[in-house]
Amino acid sequence: MKIPFEGFNTSTKSVVLGEARASEEVDFVFPSEEFSRQAHVSSIHKYVEMYGRSVEDPAGFWSDIASDFYWKEKWGQSVYTDNLDIRKGKVNIEWFKGGKTNICYNCLDRNIDAGNGDKFAIFWEGNEFGRDATLTYTQLFTRVCQLSRLKMIG
Secondary structure (H helix, E strand, O other): OOOOOOOOOOOOOEEEEOOEOOOOOOOEEEOOHHHHHHOOOOOHHHHHHHHHHHHHOHHHHHHHHHOOOOOOEOOOOOOEEEEOOHHHOOOEEEEOOOOEOOHHHHHHHHHHHHHHOOOEEEEEEOOOOOOEEEEEHHHHHHHHHHHHHHHHHO
16 A cells, blocks of 8 residues: 555555454554545545644634635634733634634535535444444434424433
8 A cells, every 4th residue: 555644654554444454453544545535535645734724823723624614703813812821911712703613504504505415424433343323414303303302302
């Protein structure tokens, strides 16, 4: 297998998801090329690039990410403010101050509207082989609606 990024050595054990079964002896499990092409973060190189920007320019990075979401009201001028120095007053961190969104809509409705209703929203894998569960976006949306109706009842 081609080593996907620096830091590996010849004793590193890795598998490609779907091509071989992972085990406790495997150090890394990588997605297939087909899966990677569809992913938001398509490679470890892309991840390192995004991580670097998130550290160097957190406000710009998160502003770009957040611009893809639905916002009922967009946040003010500053995406991020903080005071981590107690000598300068109350310690606080604020993100997207003044912004209003509906996180459930962003997580579920937008994916269903985009044609992803039958794709997995949640994949749970237990510690024992064969113990797993999945929920599609549509199934999760249905459960969220059921829960909200229960809350309305009391």
